[in-house]
Amino acid sequence: MRARITLCVVKISRFLLSLLGRGGSLPGQIGLKLDGQILQKIKYPKEIILVTGTNGKTTTTNMVYRLMQKKYKHVICNVRGDNLLVGIAALFLRNTKMKLQVDADCAVIEVDELNVPHVLKRVPVTKVLINNFFRDQLDRAGEMESVVGKVSKALEDFQCALILNADDPNVVRLADTSKQAHVYFFGVDKNSESKEISNEASEGKFCFRCNHQLEYAYYQYSHIGHFACPNCGFGNNDRYVQASDVNLDTQSFVVENTTFHAPQDALYAIYNATGLIALAKLMDIPFANVQDLLKNFELKDGRMESFNIGRNVLLNLVKNPTGANEVMKYIMRDPEDKDIVIVLNDNDQDGTDVSWIWDAHFDLLVDTHTKHIICAGKRAYDMALRLKYEGYIGNLIVSESLEGSIDELKKLDDHAYVIATYTALQSMRKILRRNEK
Amino acid sequence: MKLNVLWMYHDVMDLYGDRGNIQVLKKRCMDRNIEIEIDTCGIGESKHIGDYDLLFIGGGADREQGLLFDDLVSRKQDIIDAIDAKTFVLLICGGYQFFGQYYIDNSDNKIEGLGIFNYYTTSDSSVGRCIGNIEIEATLDGKTVNIVGFENHGGQTRGVEHPLGKVVHGHGNEYQGGYEGFYNGQVLGTYMHGPLLPKNPEVADFIISKALAKRHGEVQLAELDDTLENRAHEVMQKRMAGA
């Protein structure tokens, strides 16, 4: 009875909030407040796929969502990235009928790493897909070690399918601790972007089992690469799916004689796609469906979002060192003269600790073709100092307002890029739109 | 004139952008035509610490700090000798804790420190994590210096005989503790990162002078253009003051 009343209240509050133009995860918060057990009382779809990890969650979740729509009639998903327990609760409750049955045959949920234990405790998840664990927002998440520890503990009793990136030691260790799960590994072959040594690998230096230093045959980016422990063999795993013949120029790669198109010309995008292919294979979804999906996939949400303010500007979201490195590598693949706006905020959702910018390789931007760097945001000066001490000798401009940074950009005429942290993204998008011709 | 720096455990103890401190020391020396060499020392590497003017250790994750501890203990006498020979020591977070009696990590493991100083660090999670922007008023060899940074530590460091400074905003060694860091004229330990030196050029230059003093006596450092640094400092100071 209580569950139904709760459900009624959730639905009414959702309706009222929608009149106010609000929504998001608030109805979920109300539902959990009224009945802390509500998520244990509803009847779920047979298939629930959980996506977590540090980088690429939203992109991967959206791809999985579209993939599942090729197999199931009614798929629900927190596409907008409300990935805390309340967001997941909001998703399920708003799709729950009065008979307490979730009205869907499949659910795809993006879950924040620290919320994985809370979700797994309540929701009968059938598949978990994990791509990577990087340093991210140390102030909120604590050390990466403790984040992985929490996820690992939450998966100890998990009995279904675990789809893991075989090239991330911090992900691979989950196979050791998830004794009840069926583990499927995916990875990516050595290619023209791979490196013998890495100056980006800050995590995963030591073997999870025996503390011996790990050895890498090659690195892809950050600490992602073909690793193994020479002492105990940790990391020597059979791959269920392996991408080969990676060609970033043509944005293509091959899995089991099928050529796929990568949504972006970056290695992290190949990993996102390969995880998706592993999932498709496991669920008997024809590769032709995945080919089709990847060819047409575009996620315009601060990922290479393009604007025309008289010339083209690409807007990118950055939130941690690895993500920032990948964005910068992408920008620097453009051989022309360029101007870059960097907006660094330190609100809660950005991470209040901005020391991560010193872990990120802003040295990538130090190049004679980087004509101007305009720093803005609440931590504009920290960003400017980061570049100064990296030896950037181009034109370094600090703009105390966000508007001002685009005004500066408009005075110039090189290729233009904007990179912004989470809470600055929305404002920058609005400003860029206002300036569009 | 040359400054020899030893960055110990550079590959493990670099959790909060500690490399930024090294970059600042390097550029501020080079801009003054002071030659600077940054040498690193990993686990098991044989280095004679007394050969260097400055020893730097940053902070790391608990698990990784645990892995290097035996190595550090094996160097205790070498470190003490170096300090006696006037090598200046800069310690951030984990490096700072290591030089005390012991520390208790997040998982309640008690790890013996080098025991060079009397302070000790407990993990008192009920008290609260010291996290956020911080401003302190420090006295460096008689000179008052305002320092801004970011702190993020669960460990509560107590029994500090010579704190680096008095907290203006933030926590410091202990949750709402009032005092931050340690400084005894030769060793400077602090929880302040962000990293510490970019926004605090005065501290950077103080450390350079102290390290140079080992072999060159008192050195007058040339002025640099610190407009950006000072503005960055000022912005954070104003923010903390709520202005």
Ligand SMILES: [Zn+2]
């Ligand atoms: Zn091993």
